[in-house]
Amino acid sequence: MIDLHYWTTPNGHKITLFLEEAGLAYKIIPVNIGAGDQFQPEFLKIAPNNRIPAIVDHAPADGGAPISLFESGAILLYLADKTGQFIPDTLRGRNQALQWLFWQMGGLGPMAGQNHHFNTYAVDKIPYAIDRYVRETGRLYGVLNKQLADHEFIAGDYSIADMACYPWIVPHERQEQDLAQFPHLMRWFSAIAQRPATQRAYALAEQINTAPSVSDEASRKILFDQNARTVK
Template sequence: MIDLYYWTTPNGHKITIFLEEANVPYTIYPINISKGEQFQPEFLKIAPNNRIPAIVDRAPADGGEPISLFESGAILQYLAEKTGQFLPTDLRGKNEVLQWLYWQMGGLGPMLGQNHHFSGYAPEKIPYAINRYVKETSRLYGVLNQRLADREYVGGDYSIADMSMYPWIVPYEKQGQNLNDFPHLQRWFDAIAARPAVQRAYDQAKVVNPAPKPFSEEEKKLLFNLEK
């Protein structure tokens, strides 16, 4: 059984997608980041960086005490190795997937996150910053589009690399992107969106956060460490 500390963000969706795809039993413990629940001492013991997602594996493979992990990429790799699913075991295949997982963690996620922030949440609109991150988003979409030009999925077969990227592409319109400009990416995106496990994962989000609404000014100050 996996305890999943989760909120309805792209990084949170990565883990519900894996758990649904791998048919791993799990229990969701919502961490409402707009209410500051990520700063609760109990959560910080599991996730000292005060970010979701985090997990506790109550039945680790070594039979020992429960294992807790934070950072979505580390969680995906751990779960893939635990279950033997969605990560190749051969040297070349495994590293093919892992390099793209780390590309998402180090580039796609952070840059698209800055796009979201300056385009939608920053207290003042800064044209330079918005233009900078919209353009970088477009560049990264282009990298992914080229990667998918001659293969069905990022690592060849469907893997944790795809699961890590898809939730960040879902809000493409808010990122100032048009998927028609990236035909290979669009084909990949549509194929993943049609997967039943992905749809079940997003159904979980609707249960946890059934009526998402824009952040209030106070919530923005809490989330983005703005001066009060």
């Protein structure tokens, strides 16, 4: 059994996509980030960066004590290695998938995240910041579109690279991106959306939360007023 500490964000969806595809037994432990659940001591023991998702695997492959992990990319890689699924088993194939996983973690996720922040959540609408992150998000869409021109999925077969990227493309309209401008990306996006595991993962999210994480001044303060002094 795997405990998944989760909230309905793109990074959270990555892990439910994998777990549903692999058919692993798991239990969701909701972490309402708008209410401050990520600062609870029991969560910080397994996720010291106070961010979701995190997992606890009660049946690790070495047969030892439970293993906890935070950071969505690290969790995807751990689960792929644990199950032997959704990562190529050749040297070149594995590293092809890993480089795109790291591309999402270091590029698509952070840039789209800043896009969301300045477009949707910032009290002061700063045109330079909005334009900067909308354009950079579009550039990254272009990079992914180019890769998908001659690949069915990002690294060949469906893999953790696709699971990492897909949830960050779901809010493309909020990111001011028109998928019609990226035909290979749109084809890929539609194919993943139609997978039964994807539909199960997102249906599950609807059961857990349908409200925005930032809904009032209190939640805004919880999410955006953090600094070195708030690290517990």
